[in-house]
Amino acid sequence: MKIAQRMSAMKPSATIGMKVKADELKKQGKSVLSFAVGEPDFPTPDNVIEAAKAAMDRGETKYTAGSGTTELKEAICAATQRDLGLQYSPSQVVVSNGAKHSLMNIAQVMCDPGDEVIIIAPYWVTYPEQVTFTGANPVVVETHASDDFQPDLSAVRSAVTGRTVSIILNSPSNPTGCVYEREVIEGIAEIAVEHDLAIISDEIYKHIIFDGAEHVSPATLGDEVKERTILVDGVAKTYAMTGWRIGWMIGPETFVKRAGALQEQATACPNSIAQAATVEALNGPQDSVEEMRAEFERRRDFVVERLREIPGVTCATPRGAFYAFPDISEHYGRTLGGREITGSLEMSEYLLEEALISLVPGSAFGADDYIRLSFATSMEDIDGGLSRFKAALE
Ligand SMILES: *Cc1c(COP(=O)(O)O)cnc(C)c1O
DSSP states (O other): OOOOGGGTTOOOOHHHHHHHHHHHHHHTTOOOEEOOOOSOSSOOOHHHHHHHHHHHHTTOOSOOOTTOOHHHHHHHHHHHHHHHOOOOOGGGEEEESSHHHHHHHHHHHHOOTTOEEEEEESOOTHHHHHHHHTTOEEEEEEOOGGGTTOOOHHHHHHHOOTTEEEEEEESSOTTTOOOOOHHHHHHHHHHHHHTTOEEEEEOTTTTOBOTTOOOOOGGGSOHHHHTTEEEEEESTTTTTOGGGOOEEEEOOHHHHHHHHHHHHHHHSSSOHHHHHHHHHHHHSOOHHHHHHHHHHHHHHHHHHHHHHTSTTOBOOOOOBTTEEOOBOGGGTTOEETTEEOOSHHHHHHHHHHHHOEEOEEGGGGTOTTBEEEEOOSOHHHHHHHHHHHHHHHO
């Protein structure tokens, strides 16, 4: 059967790939400890579950408006006002099947073949894939653990060409846990204004921040920046709702309307019950958000301390999200368990097969010197897993 040209570059998700391999070993009865998943290990809060049940009982089981219910858009605007102090109207919101879907809609509405989109590495695996799918080209700007993964503004500036249409920011970052400093966001915003670029700001981890670090959304830097910024967020990480599939974009009405039209043709609307549940997540009590955040911070401290005890491993301190991104490249070139470790993929395979711990190779995020370890798992598993990790490298 014919397969379209544009599919030729699309790779399956590396994070999901690691999960499949780990599941196979588990089926063989092996006790694999997983640090590969990118989702909170907490249950969805009860009030949200109850709201979903109530929505079903009320018969809210039919199509909604393509871009989401007015009630949910109003709740999203209120939450954005509460969290960022920004005023938006419901007509500036499109609710989608997860923030990933919002990002896909943005890429489709924004990019023509040959356009360029600046992406900061280490990047979330999905960004370059979505950009490439439109025929546009990702232009990668690297960052390093030695700078705490803060982007270098002159490197960002040098990446801009006449074809650049936008820059994607993700702070707090998956996979590094880096929270961009105010000066960095301001500098990037200045470059965007100067070169007439859109800023796509993926703020899905904005509630998971440690050490009192400041979350700066570019949209808060004045009207000139707000008008060129599209905020992307969702309930997956903040409320442990990955499976509910609700995310959104907020931005200029002319752009957002097009995304709504695209979505109507692609998927009619997001799930009606999940939308009702999301209204409760946003408007209801927020205690569970702080409880989860505090627990992630406790685990972060433990993970970083234990990683730094392993010879040849260095780790920048994650200030947000729930990932550590240690540099393990000092071990490259060694032969471990009868195999030569030439990069992060071989290291991940070695650690999975010999130490029975699953992690995601940094190569998936455009940074082969590292591996990503999610601490969205119990302290007990973190403790056991890091002991295995250490033993496997000794
Ligand atoms: C998890 C994640 C998302 C997407 O979340 P959805 O489940 O699609 O709402 C978006 N961006 C980053 C960086 C993520 O880690």
